[in-house]
Amino acid sequence: MEISKAFGNVLKKHRKLAGLSQEQLALQCDLDRTYIGLLERAQRQPSITTLFSICEVLKIKPHELIKEVEKLYGI
Amino acid sequence: MEISKAFGNVLKKHRKLAGLSQEQLALQCDLDRTYIGLLERAQRQPSITTLFSICEVLKIKPHELIKEVEKLYGI
DNA sequence: ATGTAGACTCGCGTCGACG
DNA sequence: GCGTCGACGCGAGTCTACA
Numbered sequence: 001m002e003i004s005k006a007f008g009n010v011l012k013k014h015r016k017l018a019g020l021s022q023e024q025l026a027l028q029c030d031l032d033r034t035y036i037g038l039l040e041r042a043q044r045q046p047s048i049t050t051l052f053s054i055c056e057v058l059k060i061k062p063h064e065l066i067k068e069v070e071k072l073y074g075i
Numbered sequence: 076m077e078i079s080k081a082f083g084n085v086l087k088k089h090r091k092l093a094g095l096s097q098e099q100l101a102l103q104c105d106l107d108r109t110y111i112g113l114l115e116r117a118q119r120q121p122s123i124t125t126l127f128s129i130c131e132v133l134k135i136k137p138h139e140l141i142k143e144v145e146k147l148y149g150i
Numbered sequence: 151a152t153g154t155a156g157a158c159t160c161g162c163g164t165c166g167a168c169g
Numbered sequence: 170g171c172g173t174c175g176a177c178g179c180g181a182g183t184c185t186a187c188a
Contacts, residue, residue, distance in 0.1 A: 003124050021170055032164050037172065044162060045122045047181080048141075049078050052148070061150070063141040066123075070137060073127070096151055107183050112152065119181065122162080 006072035008042040010065055014058050015040075029057040081147035083117040085140055089133050090115075104132040 001009075015025050015036075022040070026033040030053065038044040046054070048062075055062045076084075090100050090111075097115070101108040105128065113119040121129070123137075130137045 003127055007123060023170065033171085034165080034173085035163055038163085041172080045124055047120045047122055047162070048082060048126060048144075049120055050163085051123060052078055056150075061142075062145060063138040066138040066141050067136075069123075075131075075136070098151065108152085109154085109184085110182055112154090113182090116153080122181070125182085 001072050001074065002042075003069065003073050004045045005042040006069045007045070008040045009072060010068045011036075011054070012040045013068075014060055014065065018058050020057075025054070025057060029053045076147050076149065077117070078144065078148050079120045080117040081144045082120070083115045084147060085143045086111075086129070087115045089135055089140065093133050095132075100129070100132060104128045 015022070018025075020028075022036045023033045025031075026036045031050070035044065039046060051065070052062050055065055058065075090097070093100075095103075097111045098108045101111045106125070110119065114121060126140070127137050130140055133140075
């Protein structure tokens, strides 16, 4: 699986686990609602600061999330 | 420490560990030489695909590198 | 082998609006 | 609550060139 799609899947999974809507997540990590949607649908890729601020809200360490992305990506 | 600076430090450290010059690294991961320099000096931040392709060349898992960035960043 | 600078393309990230 | 669209500013990433 390509990397942005892997990230989108992992993001969606952890957002649901946190019990947040795209809007709530966007609000808390100071991003746009539509942009979270774009990330989950793999139409945008985050920079690493964006990654860190999302992970902070999701209460997960960035490297944990990246590890899951690696698995889906296949390395 | 801010996040792009943390990344720059970690990148430089692992590039040296791999025994590569900025030019050699850039060539192998299909990026520009000047851009690697910009990353190390924290004047640019990588997207996550850029992160993955750099890590592949450095023979390190992205989540390992991210873990070190977290430490420097302080979380 | 690296730092810097200018100019360029394209994608990130925002915003308003509609279904 | 989400997908999508158009438009926008700005930053990612490239290229050339000079020190």
